[in-house]
Amino acid sequence: MFKRTLILTIAIITLYGLIPIKSVMAFCGFYVAKADTKIFNQASKVVLVRDGDRTVLTMANDFKGDPxxxxxxxxxxxxLEKGQIHIGESAIVDHLDAYTSPRLVEYFDPNPCSPPFKYEMAMPAPMLAKSDAVRQRANQLGVKIEAEYTVGEYDIIILSAQESNGLSIWLKENGYKLPNGAKEVLxxxxxxQMRFFVAKVNLDEQSKLGFKYLRPLQVAFESPKFMLPIRLGTLNANGDQELFIFTLTKKGRVETTNYRTVKLPEGMDIPIFVKDEFPSFYQAMFTEQVKRENGNAVFMEYAWDMNWCDPCAADPLTQEELKKIGVFWVGDQTNIPTPPGLRQPRPPMPGASEVFVTRLHVRYNLDHFPEDLMFQETADRSNFQGRYVLRHAYQGSDSCPAMETYRSALRDRQEKEATTLANLTGWDVNQIRSKMKIEPEKTPNPKSGKWWENVWE
Amino acid sequence: MKGPIDPRWYQIGVLACLLVYGLSSLHFEVSWLQGLVTLASVLVFQALLTPIVGLRFFEWKSALISGLSLCLLMRSNALALVVLASFLTIGSKFFLRFNGKHIFNPTNFGIGITVLMTGQAWVSPGQWGSGLLIAVFVFCCGLMVVQRAERSDVTLTFLLAYPGLFFGRALWLGDPLTIPLHQLSNGALLIFTFFMISDPITTPNSRTGRILFALLVAGLAYVLRFKFYNPNALIYSLLISSIFVPAFDYFLTGPRFDWTGHGQNPQNKPTLEVTRMEAPVKFGNKWSLNLRRLGISHLF
Structure with a gap:
């Protein structure tokens, strides 16, 4: 039998525990800014669409290894019947990622000597057919191959098992190298009474379809369980696992019921230079916040009605995209379609589709996340976004009394930005100050502010 | 001689500390305005309903305890729902009565019905984290000792049964014990255990009844959580179980709990002593309604 030497390393994410198999399976792509740096290695993205007990789960990855x-x-x-399994489009998951990403907003200070003028710019933060012998062997081990499908480029098997020993032997015999402790979790x-969904790439189908990358797998099912199994992922020896969960629901934001869901700090003014270092800023800030929450919190990075955004890091998903990602209730009502390419920086019109998006980000390991993530949908439709503000100082050389006041306030503001950034990221405040080139205190103005001093100018 | 302070002060102290801690450190999704509206509305409803049913004493401490519990456990973005929950909480004490006792723990009723009926309120059981929980646990145990040692049987039974089911499940599944420990390290569970299920007024009168009642609450909550995957299993379990308390009292007679003190302490006993059950209530008396007692006999 052909044996694959697969190493079970990365996150076992997804709905009921996904076991990716390859160490090079870098799920990146979380992100935003204009940076092309892959800032979170080994990150996985999961989209959970849920209403009532109906769930559509999309698992995206950008696996770059040998298929x-x-x-x-x-x-x-x-x-799962064959019709419950579907192949999604990576572009939609990427779009959802971009739409919900943390973002920078820039403001330009007006000329203090002129009437107020404000400019705002938003920028996107940045299987295998089983032979009879295999089936027989599975039976011997108490593993039942309930169904086999080929969907898109994937061969899929639905397994049930009587006990973990047989299942782990079967998986090992079929090329899965299980981490220590996996047998107990299985x-x-x-x-x-869970079943196991096993998927591998069908190379023939893949070459026929001509895709160079693996498309996301989607499954639709009905279950009262609103959770993501992360336990198998915590067994990996590679340390922390990064997981992004995008939920699309009708009523309101989603939170975890067995871990704290914490809002990422947002809305503060930070130094201008962060614009060029947004990825590293975001990574450092996330790491710092994880530390402050003792490593056992889930972070909310975005919660918004899908019909609009303000500012928009990317356009909201179109009705068609929503449908494709599994939002099964769009089209059930009178919809006002979102024209492609049109950002909607205003609240939705009545009758718009009810889709509320929540973006959760979790860094987990066995010590801090002993059990699977359990969720609940709340009625909270408050908007939340990871938004960071850059304020550009006025660069003109005009001179007026207001300018003196402005310059003085500017120094205070920049100092505050430096300490804010240090506080958020754990970076050294002195290095921040030197990067900011904070204007040193000017020599005292020889003018004393007397009324006649400006008369002769 | 003045007796020790009313144990409800201790409860108010514990709940207020938890609320301040929750708001300042855990960033509970409760605005100060919402907190104030909750506390004000429970007091107003208590004040309004007290004369309506002919009671003499305005039991603001009980109402305040109910209000603090509401702030700690229920979340909603609509102030109207907060007021509704306050009304249901206080109103249930006055209007949903059987056998001289109110049937439901008021806060439990207020939260449960508001969440179930409106769909616009929710409980956030995960928001407590595990920090300081041991301190809170000790606090709560202290509360139990100070307050009513005689009625601690229901709390103790629940404390054995509910975690017992979790640990039993983990052993059966072959899960590490860190999982049940994590599941049980929850501030909402502690509030439930020490402030709700232990409410002496809404538990059965007999000790056997109370033990069976605690087992029923624990078992039902377990089923709701692990078979129906309901995140509010404890709230609904207590709500459903409370309906059976009159039946427990019918079949298993026992003395009714009463806060008979309230400034009248003929034997000059400290208030702490007065909180004990003094006089057994005969079965035949159960149908009588002693309004003065009713008014002062509620924890929440």
Whole structure:
């Protein structure tokens, strides 16, 4: 039998525990700014569309390795028919990522000597057909191959198992190298009557379809369980796992019920130079906030009605994109379609589609996240976004009394920005000051402010 | 001789500390305005309803405890719903009565019905994290000792049964014990255990009844959580179980709890002593309604 030497390293994300198999499987792409740096390595993206018990789960990755070495195992709560499995479009997940990303907003100070003028600019922060022998072997091990499908470029098997030993032997015999402790976790899922969704790339199909990358897998199912199994992911020896969860719901934002959901600090003024270092700023800030929450919180980075944004890091998803990502209720009502390319920096009109997006970001490991993530949808429709403000100083050389006041206030403001940034990121405040080239205090103005001093100018 | 202070002061102190901690450190999604509206509305409803049913004493401390619990547990963006929950909380004490006792723990009723009926309010059980929980636990145990040692059977039974089910489940699944420990390290659970299920007025009169009641609440909550995946399992479990308390009292007779003190302490006993059950209530008396007692006999 052909054996794949697959290493189970990266996150086992997804709905009911996804087991990606390859160490080079870098799910990046979380992000925003104009930087092309992959700022969070080993990050995975999951889109959860849910209303009532109906769920559509999309798992995106940008696996760059040899497709024959890609495979995942996802515990799922129900048997899945072929029609419940679908291949999504990476571009939509990327669009959702961009739309919900943290963003920078720039303001330019007006000339203090002129009437007020304000300019605002938003910028995007930045299988395998089973032989009879294999089936027989599975039966011997108490593993039942319930169904086999080829969907898109993937071969998919739905497995059920009687006990973890047989399942782990079967997985190992089929090329999965399980991390220590995986057998116990699989056993727990088996006792919770979950089935396992196993997917591998069908190379023939992939070459026929001509895709150079692996498209996201989508599954639709009905279950009261609103959760993501991360336990298998915590067994990996590679340290922290990065996971982004985008939920699309009808009523309001989603939060975790067994871990704290914490809003990322936002809305503060930060130094201008961050514009060129937004990725590293964001990474440092996230790391610092994780530390402050003792490593066991889930962070909310965005919560907004999908019909609009302000400022927009990217356009809201169109009705068609929403439909494709699994928002099954769009079209159930009178919709006002979002014209492609048109940003909507204003609240929705009555009758617009009810889609509320929540973006959650979690860095997890076994010590701080012993159990799977459990969620609930709340009725909270308050808007929240990771928005950071850059204020450009006025560069003109006009002279007037207001300018003196402005310059003095500017120094205070920049000092405050430096301490804010240090506080957010844990960066050294002195280095921040030197990068900012904070204007040193000027020599005292020889003028004493007497009324006649300006008379002769 | 003046007795020790009313144990409800201790409750108010614990709940107020938890609320300040929640708002300042855990950033609970409760605005100061919402907090003030909750506290003000429970007091107003208590003040309005007290004369309506002919009571003499305005029990503001009980109402305040209910209000603080509401602030700690319920979330909503609509102030009208906060007022509604306050009304349901206080109103349930006055109007939903059987056998001389109010049927539901008021805060539990207020939250449960508001969440169920409106769909616009929710409980955020995950927002407590695990920091300081041990301190809170000790605080709560202190509360139990100070308050009503005789009625601690319900709390103790629940404290054994509910975690017992979680640990039993973990052992059956082969999960590490860090999982049930994490599941149980929850501030909302502590408030539930020490301030809701332990409410002496709404638990059965007999000790056997109370123990069975605690087992029922624990078992039902377990089923709601792990079979129906309901995040508000404890709230709904207590709500449903409370409906059966009259049946417990019917079949298992026992003395009714009463806060008979309230400034009248013929034996000059300290208030702490007065909070104990003094006189067994005969079965036949259960149908009588002692308004003065009713008015002062509520924790929440």
């Amino acid at each position: 024959k070495e890609f495979a995942i195992v996802i515990p799922v709560p129900t048997f 056993g727990s899922y088996i006792k919770q």
